[in-house]
Amino acid sequence: MRIELEIKIPVASLEGLESSLSILGAKLLSDEEQVDVYFQHPCRDLAFTDEALRVRRVNGAVWLTYKGPKIGTAYKVRREEEVMVSSFESIISLLQLLGFREVAVLKKRRMVYEVERLRVYLDHVEGLGSFVEVEALTTEDQERTMLEAKLRELAERLNLPLEKATTKSYLELYLEKGGVG
Amino acid sequence: MRIELEIKIPVASLEGLESSLSILGAKLLSDEEQVDVYFQHPCRDLAFTDEALRVRRVNGAVWLTYKGPKIGTAYKVRREEEVMVSSFESIISLLQLLGFREVAVLKKRRMVYEVERLRVYLDHVEGLGSFVEVEALTTEDQERTMLEAKLRELAERLNLPLEKATTKSYLELYLEKGGVG
Numbered sequence: 011m012r013i014e015l016e017i018k019i020p021v022a023s024l025e026g027l028e029s030s031l032s033i034l035g036a037k038l039l040s041d042e043e044q045v046d047v048y049f050q051h052p053c054r055d056l057a058f059t060d061e062a063l064r065v066r067r068v069n070g071a072v073w074l075t076y077k078g079p080k081i082g083t084a085y086k087v088r089r090e091e092e093v094m095v096s097s098f099e100s101i102i103s104l105l106q107l108l109g110f111r112e113v114a115v116l117k118k119r120r121m122v123y124e125v126e127r128l129r130v131y132l133d134h135v136e137g138l139g140s141f142v143e144v145e146a147l148t149t150e151d152q153e154r155t156m157l158e159a160k161l162r163e164l165a166e167r168l169n170l171p172l173e174k175a176t177t178k179s180y181l182e183l184y185l186e187k188g189g190v191g
Numbered sequence: 192m193r194i195e196l197e198i199k200i201p202v203a204s205l206e207g208l209e210s211s212l213s214i215l216g217a218k219l220l221s222d223e224e225q226v227d228v229y230f231q232h233p234c235r236d237l238a239f240t241d242e243a244l245r246v247r248r249v250n251g252a253v254w255l256t257y258k259g260p261k262i263g264t265a266y267k268v269r270r271e272e273e274v275m276v277s278s279f280e281s282i283i284s285l286l287q288l289l290g291f292r293e294v295a296v297l298k299k300r301r302m303v304y305e306v307e308r309l310r311v312y313l314d315h316v317e318g319l320g321s322f323v324e325v326e327a328l329t330t331e332d333q334e335r336t337m338l339e340a341k342l343r344e345l346a347e348r349l350n351l352p353l354e355k356a357t358t359k360s361y362l363e364l365y366l367e368k369g370g371v372g
Contacts, residue, residue, distance in 0.1 A: 053234030076285045091285040096275035104272040
């Protein structure tokens with residue numbers, strides 16, 4: 011079972027973080043322009059069932075992703091199915107013709123760093139601001155405590171305001187703000 | 192507006208047709224193993240609304256296709272949206288997780304020929320038998336009569352039993368047979 015540990019922290023600005031990360035030996039893996047389109051189901055309230063259907067365009071590539079409800083509460087573990095698709099416009103039209111409705115369009119710039127066994131995402135989300143996500147993946151339950159410690163340690167070395175950490179997704183934050191794009 | 196003219200004729204066997212086609216100068220464009228999976232919508236009866244959602248695997252490639260209701264009655268014109276997807280298994284799981292249900296799996300071998308401006312499909316559909324489809328595409332309404340004449344002429348030269356022609360799709364024929372796979 012894949013366990014995803016993550017902290018997401020809103021920050022005033024991403025400035026300075028790139029150089030702090032390079033001092034810590036972090037490697038830039040990618041620099042992405044992402045557009046995420048979230049859909050509502052024609053006859054099932056995906057917010058209520060804790061599911062999500064998303065079309066994501068990352069630079070040139072397009073992905074269609076289903077996320078199932080969180081399993082358990084301690085970890086953020088979900089059933090996920092994903093395929094790459096050949097056209098952003100066509101998959102959106104196809105979903106709309108089947109009765110799926112766009113509920114949110116989120117545009118972000120994401121820089122992805124790797125440092126030791128952690129991933130760091132520097133995200134700027136249009137209309138929501140800047141965020142840093144630190145993430146660790148493991149399949150071993152006994153590694154959890156060690157990785158959680160590493161995660162917090164890195165957040166502290168980057169001077170991130172840990173007390174502001176949120177467990178909400180960008181979609182939830184967007185909808186809370188009343189869907190201002 | 193794209194107009195599709197077609198005749199579909201059940202035949203006892205496809206034997207002999209390949210050589211007849213090559214005598215007429217037909218060119219073999221492709222030889223395909225197709226698997227078509229048709230889905231029912233979670234809250235809309237696609238048979239009633241005259242729509243279809245299909246995942247097709249052709250040799251290695253996978254397509255997700257939505258077909259809208261026929262527009263008008265004289266021609267077989269439909270709204271169609273199609274994307275190529277990266278995985279047959281994942282797109283099927285993804286659709287099932289969204290509540291779509293498989294209603295039919297049709298396996299066929301299709302040989303595609305081109306002769307003058309016509310396409311000829313030699314289809315062998317598992318459980319349904321063999322069929323020849325002759326098809327012409329045009330965007331010009333005034334070409335319709337000419338192309339229809341060409342289509343019938345070719346069918347006659349191939350000794351196809353025109354009186355058995357059917358306007359039904361393989362999905363309709365499959366469901367009429369009670370979904371025997």
